[in-house]
Amino acid sequence: MDIEVTTIEKLDPAALARELLPQHVADNVVTLNQLDNDVAAAVLAQVPAERAVEILDQPELDFAPEIVSLLPRDQASRLLAAMSADRAADIFRWLDEPERSELLGRLDAETRAAIERLLVYPPNTAGSIMTTEFVSVPSTWTVAQTLEHIRHVERTRETVYAIYVLDPATRRLVQVVPLRRLISAESDASILSACRPHAPITVSPLTDREDVGRLFRKYDLLAVPVVDNVGHVLGIVTVDDAIDAMLAESNEDVQKFGGMEAIGEPYMQISFGEMIRKRAGWLCALFLSEMLTASAMQHFESELEKAIVLTLFIPLIMSSGGNSGSQATSLLIRSLALQEIKLSDWWRVALRELPTGIMLGAILGLIGILRITLWQNLGFFDYGPHWELVALTVGAALVGIVTFGSLAGSMLPFILQRLGFDPASASAPFVATLVDVTGLVIYFSVALAILSGTLL
């Protein structure tokens, strides 16, 4: 498939453009994403304008700004004017000068104003993902009038499944009518007769896209109006954009949980420098914190010299603490993100994690004791004359460290949220680092208590 496409485009962009037509527009995007930008632009230039607009309207088109800047200026501006305003604004956001100003200047005043209004909202807000192409009617209209209006504007609106009813005098939002109710309502009744009994659900242009996603999920919405503080509808966020926002957020959560800054772009599209920047920051911060383990070890150096056998289990014991912490953190991050658990529930969680940690630690501790006993008695390794005490030290330390790991891992997201940070910043490496230093101290303290007088 890749090869075929490569051959065809080298021969004739027009032929490839014709091949795109019978396919679904989403599949056209997949094909164009595989081409070089200049070839993709050449193909797009040959596609009928209506389809070209549909293609550019797909957020999945990877290099839309680059492709638009490679098109002839007049064609590019015609396509941008016909696109949905939110996607056009997205493209302008990434266009370089002088293309940006030139293309913006070629738009008609109304379209330019709509796009410029969208460009002022910060990324990741409702304002930045809303579209201004929605259906609104005055509350004095009848059902039949509204349906007639929808018939005329259907092609130019991103959705017609929600109709926004405005006060004719103030133009403030009065109600939202779903199209399905409108269809089954009486023709000559007032549009208000098809409304739901409760107040419409709205967001402000600065609402975080994560909260917008939560509203869609809670209320099973197909669109939500974005209103300013006097109640004027600035635009709407549709469910497809809300899904993209939700998935982008959960992506960021996974990346943060992996211990790095969130990367907003696909893996293959970030530059080397950007990749290093996004990863080196956290890696260095973790490295500097983890240096405390070296300090802790230096503190216990005389014990280490006396009982080198203790060092053998350091990686094993520390990693168990980190692993149990990482489990607890991943559980709690999502519960907090989905609001299954509130900040004030922290003590309930702590009361669950305490016995869980003790139990998990006891299981690992028993396995550890078993391993040392087996290796000693089967002659695989000699842990010295006090091997039973060494085994006991490892077992007891595991109970302590896994319990501490579970508690620390579960409380960290609460603490971060309480301090106003994103709980998803409580990454697995962050928790592991936190638990490593304390884990070493627990291990050597247990060792001192059990082995002092014999090995130490």
Next chain:
Amino acid sequence: MDIEVTTIEKLDPAALARELLPQHVADNVVTLNQLDNDVAAAVLAQVPAERAVEILDQPELDFAPEIVSLLPRDQASRLLAAMSADRAADIFRWLDEPERSELLGRLDAETRAAIERLLVYPPNTAGSIMTTEFVSVPSTWTVAQTLEHIRHVERTRETVYAIYVLDPATRRLVQVVPLRRLISAESDASILSACRPHAPITVSPLTDREDVGRLFRKYDLLAVPVVDNVGHVLGIVTVDDAIDAMLAESNEDVQKFGGMEAIGEPYMQISFGEMIRKRAGWLCALFLSEMLTASAMQHFESELEKAIVLTLFIPLIMSSGGNSGSQATSLLIRSLALQEIKLSDWWRVALRELPTGIMLGAILGLIGILRITLWQNLGFFDYGPHWELVALTVGAALVGIVTFGSLAGSMLPFILQRLGFDPASASAPFVATLVDVTGLVIYFSVALAILSGTLL
């Protein structure tokens, strides 16, 4: 708010039921979730049937099966019959006997058959999240006939925004018409005139819900028909259920990435035994693998005895390998899940991770060397007469280990996917364990190369 609710419900469920009415049904669910199950059932029994059905239809209602089993049998069966079939099936899936058979027996034959059909599909498939309440019309109908039909059935269908056009003879799916196109089409034209030019997008009842979510995202769907292998429509999956499925999947990804089995329920609702089971399995597997670190250390015991100073940096160096691996894994898991990257791209990724790992390792290595130099010269700690060589060992080992961590962390999701596992099983603790053992070997090999003849 919590306190107020508790007081009211103790006084009078009927009063609380009246308070629910002016609110949005999603907010009713929030209120009911805060009550004990028996109180919630008492309140629900007082709510008008139409609203009670809407409440039970919300997947966010936490204890729906428990609440239904606490209602009077005849009321429960009336509500279940009026609910959407997919949600009713969900409730039946979790009902205990004898309630389950009793309530199923009280349903009319048609509803019972619809629910039993849904119950046969395994969880997490399109069949298990589809609804059978959709609009279908024969392809011989006109636009006006179809609209008239929708007007009559609107109240009993989960969505009317997609109309499924069937062959009148075979009843196979011919096309899908969006309601918006129907509204703007000519009244007396054939329904087929409002169709899109390409074949309808469909799924099979056994399609994984993750793949269903991907289709919604790619094609910006509001609903997708579930068809059997001869093309009969069995049901449809609507976008609200697809969103729930997508978020459940990304939740599971985070939990797996945290190093545990995915938990399908909210944190507070899983039993202690279940919690231990879901967490102990992976924890024990990781513990057993991590035991290789003890074996590796035992192998290098004589070196350790000669140069105890090397042990001081073991946790620091190992954790850096794990952290860089965890970053790479989190990046790649999501890229694979969103299909930004294909399996065959593994070598491209390896070619990016190699220089990235070397660069990140070099940064950490420099910090490590700096730290040892500073501590030595400021008199904080004495790393011995060969401290420069120790610093060099730590620095060089970090380059090797971080590079190995980045490569291993990025390749692991590919290997798992190639072997037919979920790439999301490549958890942060899994990668850390993998890197720990190799990291120790790299560290001691570098030490042998640099320090042999002096310390070793």
